[in-house]
Amino acid sequence: MLTGRDGMLAEARAALVRADGAVLIGPAGVGRTALARAVVAELPSRLFAAVWITATEASKVVPFGALGQLLTGGHPALHPALVHSTVLTSLVERCGRARTPVLVVDDAHLLDGPSAGVLLGLVQARAVRALVTVRSGISVPDAVVALWKDVGLSRLVVPALTEAEIGALATERLAGPVSRSTTHLLWQWTGGLPHLAVPLLDHGQAVGSLARDTDQWRWRAGLAVPTQVADLLDRELDRVGRPGEEALAAMALGGPLPLPVAETAASPELLADLEQLGMVRSEERGDEVLVRLRDPMLGAAVRRRMSPARRRRVAAALLAGTRQATPHGSHAVARALWAVHAGQPVDPPELVRSAGLCLYADPAASEQLARRAWQEGGGASAAVALGAALVEQGRAAEAYETLCTAARDAETAADPTARVTVGVALASYRLWVGREPRQAYDDLRRLHADSEAAGDLPGRVELAALGVLVQLFGGEAARALASARQLLDESLPRGARLRVMLASVAALVLAGRTEEAVRVGRTVVEAVERSGSSAMPQIRGMAGAALALAELWRQPTPTGPVTDPATGRWPLPPDPLVSGLSPTAWPLFDGYALRVSGDRTGAISRLRDAVAQQAGGNGMFRAEATGWLAVTLAEDGRPDEAETVLREHPVDAVALVPGLRPWALAAIAAATGRRGRAGELMDEAIVVAHDSGSWLVELGYLIYAAHLDPVAGPARYADRIAEAIGHVDAERLVAAGRAVIALAGRDPTVILQHAHRLVDMNMTGEALKVAGEFGRRAGAVDTVRLAVDLRARLRSAVRDDPARVAGLTARERQIAGLAARGLSDREIAEALVLSVRTVQTHLGRAYRKLAVTSRRDLSDALRPAG
Incomplete structure (x- = not known):
């Protein structure tokens, strides 16, 4: 069977068996020919015999060229009036009188007019069954169009695969x-x-x-671009001619271009022709129209053919076409890259800013920009940008050497600002690459003392801001929160203030103060939004992730951050002007959210992805990805796999969540029947979380430990869980804690109520734990009642909520519901205090998940069945 084509295969086969045939129509490369071959292969050979002809560009210029193999004696000497009968006789001879001829015409859009007329005549006379493939989006002979328009052959559109x-x-x-x-x-x-x-x-x-x-x-x-694909695309590019390829080169080098810029590379008529050929497409974004290549593969093929001279010429033309525009964000990155390609001068600070903007979307381009800045005398900031790009590409040793060289240069020049800039980068290197938070913090303290002695206030601020992050990822959440608050009382530069606020959001979540974390997180997000959508990408991404983590414990289906599918390490959507890609769910958060909701299979798949992603670059969340995956594998009865994960990707000293290693080892011990050892390890994890001031994590560990011993666990940990609940306002986690306390109380009615509460909060895994542990002690009647009631609730939740079935997040459901009521994007944005772009992003995801294309379809899609 062809992947994704089972339904169409059956439909085309039925059209041939029961009627006159079918036309398979779709874009180039969609698999029309393969589908036709599969259809023919399924026809009963005792009833049908297929004869296959293929139309080509060469046969198109010869009358009856495509039918040559069916014209005995040579078709040039044959009178046109005799072609129909000759072809029919040939078909009968090949197929036999006992079987129905099936004439398969591949690429019928390339048929010459006379051949198309013969095909139409044969089908109209019902002398053959026909299976015809046609490319969409281009001119097709009238006789071929008549096959479905007038004769009534089934017209089956072959779509691209989902x-x-x-x-x-x-x-x-x-x-x-x-x-x-x-x-x-x-x-x-x-x-x-x-x-x-x-x-x-x-x-x-x-x-x-x-x-x-x-x-x-x-x-x-x-x-x-594989050789096979390159050959296909090269033939396609050869057909557009030199002016067309110059225009495509501009878009391949420049990404999606505003229409006025695109028209400097190609005339409006040429752009229209390229769009008609399906090689470019245009779209509205805000107040401008962008023109882009149809897909990244075509762009790679165009760049592959681009000589250095053409690259320089195209880049210079793009720069000239945008000379009057004020570059910002992604356009600034593009302008900087064009200048580098064109060999034109660019200010090093502009190169450094652009390198930072594309660091995660395109680290190779970031390296190119930063290296040019360093060569042009960009100094310490250029070296730091280059080091970051090298680390992101896995070239840590090269990055370290670059930073050490910059440090020596700063010492030689006696430049305190440069010394602090490079010192901060080296401390960051020690933290993220060396995985040594204590040593990184000691380095920062020494630099801090030097800055104070030199009266370098900006340097002191930067060092203090990084120090908060080191404390946070070094297992000192309470200390990090205190340091952040002390810093926020001072007058800080905007960037430093936002970074410190961001660290405080994460610390507040760990402390269990999710309401305050959400409030501060929204302030950070709004501040970044006001500064421009492309400003400070790292802060923007982490602010969204921190806010999502806070909301994870407050909402049954929180809206998770998205990422670039090419790397996935950072919770930051790709900028389509840089990478040309649309975002995907961030695997780290997605996997954790699925784990919390009880979907182990989904969580394991996503967390495997996260472990692989976090193994590269600075690996900020390497420990979380590994720890959560190991725990989930062990819970799923796969302790050997969990041990392998821990061995190949060790949980080290750099972690946002304290106590991950003993928790993972406890899960493995429990899965292998060593309950006593599991309890000891969980007590160790609880102590680590408590000492760090992470009440939310401590509460989670206490709940986990209580479930390890179904008989005595709830009673043993109930008082400590109650104490932790007093410090935590995370509703979902609190609900799980109260369920454990209910288990300790042994009241069937109360336990049942808590189990239902967990189902309401999309924590079915915890609900099933409560049900299972209660069932071990309760009487048969109570056990059956609880199990039946819970199963009914779970079935009802899925049946009655199409949005949940489709996997919509809480925010997507909210926005889709408002759109279904007729509100415009701007009205929804104003109602929810969001940007219009954010509304459009969520609504687009809801459309895809619900398989609808417009607001008209939303009401039906969101209506419960029955």
């Missing part, structure tokens, strides 16, 4: 599970076209770009 179908194709091709991020990436790169996806999968596996990592296949390199 993301899920590309995932199924990859899984089948690779004989193993494929990470969701890789599936999303392959789908976007190929546009869902099988003829691009299959060779890309084969090429990636052959060269090692596609490799098995944490038991899933993951793409670990940039976009490649």
Whole structure:
């Protein structure tokens, strides 16, 4: 069976068996030919015989050229009036009189007029059954159009594969599970076209770009153009001519271009022709129209053919076309890259800013910009930007050497500002790459003393801001919160203030004060939004993630952060002007949220992805990804896999969540029947969390420990859970804690109420734990009543909530509901205090999940069945 084509295969087969045939129509590369072959292969051979002809560009210029194999004696000498009968006689001779001829015409859009007329005549006379493939979006002979318009052949549109179908194709091709991020990436790169996806999968596996990592296949390199695909795309590019390829080169080098800029590279008529050919597409974004290539694969093919001279010429033309515009955000990155390609001068500070903006979306481009800035005398800031780009690409030793060279230069020049800049970067290196938070903090203290002695206030502020982060990831959440508050009482530069506020949000979540964390987090998000959507990308991404983490424990289905499917390390959506990609759910948060809700299978898949992603770059959340995956695997009865994860990706001293290692080891001990050892390890994790001031984490560990011993655990930990609840306002976690206290009280009615409360809060895993432990002690009647009631609730929750079935987040459901009531994007944004762009992003995701395309369809899609 062809992936994703079962329904269409059956429909086309039925059209041939029961009627006159079918026309398969779709874009180039969608798999029309493969589908036609599969349809023919399924026809009963005793009843039908297929004859296959293929139209080509060469046959198109010869009358009856495509029918040559069916014209005995040579068609040039044959009178046109005799062609119909000759073709029919040939078909009968080939198929036999006992079987119905099935004439398969591949690429019928390339038929010459006379051949198309013969095909139409044969079908109209019902002399044959026909299976015809046609490319969409281009001119088609009238006689071919008449096949479905007048004669009534079934017109079956062959769509590109969906993301899920590309995932199924990859899984089948690779004989193993494929990470969701890789599936999303392959789908976007190929546009869902099988003829691009299959060779890309084969090429990636052959060269090692596609490799098995944490038991899933993951793409670990940039976009490649396999030879087979390159040949196809080269032929397509050859047909557009030199002016057309120059225009495509501008978009391949410049990304999506505003229409006025695109028109400096190509005339409006040429752009219209390229759009008609399906090689470019235009879209509205805000007040401007952007023109982009149809998919990233085409862009890679164009860049592959671009000589250094053409690259320089195109870049210079793009710069000239945007000379009057004020660059900002992604446009600033593009302008800086064009200047580098064109060999034109650019101020080092502008290069450094642009390198920071594209660091996570395109670290190779970030390196190129930062290296040029350093070569042009950009000094310490350029060296730091270059070091960050090198680390992001896994070249840590090279990054360290770059920073050490910059440090020596700063000492030689006796430049205190440069010394602090590089010192901060080296301390960050020691923290994230060396995984040594205590040593990093000692380095910062020494630098801080030097800055105070030199009267360097900006340097002291930067050092103090990083110090808060080191405390936070060094297991000292309470100390980090106190340091942050002390700093926020001072007058800080905007960037430093936002970074410190961000650290305080995470510390507040760990402390269990999620309401305050949400309030501060929203302030950070709003401040970043006001500063411009492209400003401070790291802060913007982390602010959204911290806010989502706070809301995770307050809402049954929180809105999670999104990320770039190419890397996925940072909770920051890709900028389409830089990468050309749309975002995917951030695997780290997505996996944790699924774990909290009780979906172990989904959590394991996403957390495997997160472990692989966090293993690269600075690996800020490496410990969380590993710890959560190991615990979930152990809970799922797979302790050997959990041990392997811990061995290959050790939980080290850099962690936002304290106590992860003993918790993971406890889960493994419990899964292997060593309950006593598991309890000892959980007590160790509880102490670590308590000493760090992380009440939320401590409460979670207490609940986990209580469930390890179904008989005595609830009673043993009930008082400590009650104490922790007094410090925590996270509703979902508090509900789980109160359920344990109810288990200790042994009142069936109260336990039942708490189990239902957990179901209401989308914590079915905890609900089932409560049900199971209660069932071990309760009488048969009570046990059955609890189990039946819970199962009924779970079935009802799924049946009555289409949004939940579709996997909509709370925010997506909220926005989709308002849109279904007729509110515009701007009205929704004003009602929810969001940006219009944020509303459009959530609404677009809701459309995809509900499989609808407009507001008109939302009401029906959100209405419960029955």
